[in-house]
Amino acid sequence: MIISSITLAIVVTFNDDERIKTVKCSLGSVAPVPIEISEIQPLMVGKRFNELDYSQIGKVVSNNISPIDDIRGTKEYRREVAKNLTISALNEIERMVRVD
Numbered sequence: 001m002i003i004s005s006i007t008l009a010i011v012v013t014f015n016d017d018e019r020i021k022t023v024k025c026s027l028g029s030v031a032p033v034p035i036e037i038s039e040i041q042p043l044m045v046g047k048r049f050n051e052l053d054y055s056q057i058g059k060v061v062s063n064n065i066s067p068i069d070d071i072r073g074t075k076e077y078r079r080e081v082a083k084n085l086t087i088s089a090l091n092e093i094e095r096m097v098r099v100d
Helices: 038-044 054-063 075-099
Strands: 007-014 020-028
Touching: 007 075, 020 038, 038 054, 054 075
Parallel strands: none
Antiparallel strands: 007 020
16 A cells, blocks of 8 residues: 655646646645645745745745654654755746756
8 A cells, every 4th residue: 555645736827927826735644634725825826936945835835734643754754844844845846847
């Protein structure tokens, strides 16, 4: 059986001027049910990717989850992974946007 230690999905839409129009961020295995982290919206909406502080956004995600300790990882591990996954996902989205 394969069970995730943590899952992350980020969906970003853009205005014609390349500013972020909407952002949705959801995580699994960090709370009793999958959760959306709406607290990142004020940090991202209306900005271009080069104006974002990825570290700050990652910290907000990490601070808004409720992980538990289990055999797949400690709550501290999951908080750190949530932050790092968020930063990595944002870097990947920015890279994809620049290519298009």
